[in-house]
Amino acid sequence: MALTEQEILAGIGKIINEITGIPASEVSPEKSFVDDLDIDSLSMVEIAVAAQDEFGVEIPDEQLKHLKTVKDVINFIQN
Amino acid sequence: MKVQQGAPGARILAFGHYQPSNVVTNDDLSATMETNDEWIQSRVGIKERRIAPATESEIDLAVQAGGKAVAASGLAVSDIDLVIVATCTLETQIPNAAARVATRLGIDAPGAFDVNTACSGFCYALAVANDAVRAGSATHVLVVGTEKLSQWIDWTDRATAVIFADGAGAAVVGPSDTPGIGPVVWGSAGDKSEAIMIKDRDSFLSQEGQTVFRWATTTLHPVAREICERAGVDPADLAAFVPHQANLRIIEAIARKIGAENAVIAKDIVLAGNTSAASVPLALSRMIERGEVQSGGLALLLGFGAGLTYAGQVIEIP
Numbered sequence: 001m002a003l004t005e006q007e008i009l010a011g012i013g014k015i016i017n018e019i020t021g022i023p024a025s026e027v028s029p030e031k032s033f034v035d036d037l038d039i040d041s042l043s044m045v046e047i048a049v050a051a052q053d054e055f056g057v058e059i060p061d062e063q064l065k066h067l068k069t070v071k072d073v074i075n076f077i078q079n
Numbered sequence: 080m081k082v083q084q085g086a087p088g089a090r091i092l093a094f095g096h097y098q099p100s101n102v103v104t105n106d107d108l109s110a111t112m113e114t115n116d117e118w119i120q121s122r123v124g125i126k127e128r129r130i131a132p133a134t135e136s137e138i139d140l141a142v143q144a145g146g147k148a149v150a151a152s153g154l155a156v157s158d159i160d161l162v163i164v165a166t167c168t169l170e171t172q173i174p175n176a177a178a179r180v181a182t183r184l185g186i187d188a189p190g191a192f193d194v195n196t197a198c199s200g201f202c203y204a205l206a207v208a209n210d211a212v213r214a215g216s217a218t219h220v221l222v223v224g225t226e227k228l229s230q231w232i233d234w235t236d237r238a239t240a241v242i243f244a245d246g247a248g249a250a251v252v253g254p255s256d257t258p259g260i261g262p263v264v265w266g267s268a269g270d271k272s273e274a275i276m277i278k279d280r281d282s283f284l285s286q287e288g289q290t291v292f293r294w295a296t297t298t299l300h301p302v303a304r305e306i307c308e309r310a311g312v313d314p315a316d317l318a319a320f321v322p323h324q325a326n327l328r329i330i331e332a333i334a335r336k337i338g339a340e341n342a343v344i345a346k347d348i349v350l351a352g353n354t355s356a357a358s359v360p361l362a363l364s365r366m367i368e369r370g371e372v373q374s375g376g377l378a379l380l381l382g383f384g385a386g387l388t389y390a391g392q393v394i395e396i397p
Contacts, residue, residue, distance in 0.1 A: 040121070042122065042292050046296065
């Protein structure tokens, strides 16, 4: 059964918290990783790897640079 | 045909290291390119690095480190019958480094060859040295990792200029009744050969940072655990974990995943930069010099880098 947006958001928030220490409550769909959350390119790789383990969806490096916001990642995982 | 008998085991008798005296800080770099101390420290963990002057070659660095290792081993140079140099930054392809290093050290006519697996080079060379002593092909081996990366760096490219540096580390391997060097685990990923490369003779070193970071943080901790298993060593019993000093965040990511909770983690990159094949022996030799690790303790060595290639083994600290 496909995960809801809320479920994916909660999972991403937990991952981001574990990797960067940013509170999961600050991770909302409209936030930009670079501009709002101050997450750098190497942390994005760590988040992508953790998301693959969590959701079973591979996010290759060439896709990663197009995923600017939390919502972009949710959409990628849902589709 | 006759065959020769080797030693029951081999061990590292001594380490030695050498760094150029010229310190280059992050502030020095930010004076000539668009970068800053905070960015460099947060991305790669480096505070400063050593860069050799034009008058000091990768051979000079190797001779200094190799000479210190031989002196510390208590052997005479005439005892050394094989010299292996791990390097990927020679100025020219011919002649090799090992024969020149041997001659400069006064080692008379040893077997002499280079190994180029870039940043994993020292661990590959150490594995070959271990096998040579155990097979009887050599008695005492000088293994040197030496790099002058500065001569292959575009000093206007902040993606690489802030990371790479110069230095050398060396070890002397000799026969032993009990093993002091565990089984090597080595491998490669040639499908990612373009992730770190010097494209041609007119090019500088380039690196796809995210590709390398992903590979290193997902592929290598199982390798580290396999190295321990093959040596029959519980990671909790390691006194030191000495991975290639690629990037502090890679080092910490691997260290978190291998369960070496009692080990000192080598973080030599902070003051030495990424010195490719030199980084593992340079880091461990400096840890020994500072008294951070004790003789007889077990250290997990793990080299990884361009190729992509990796290799590692558990060793007993001399």
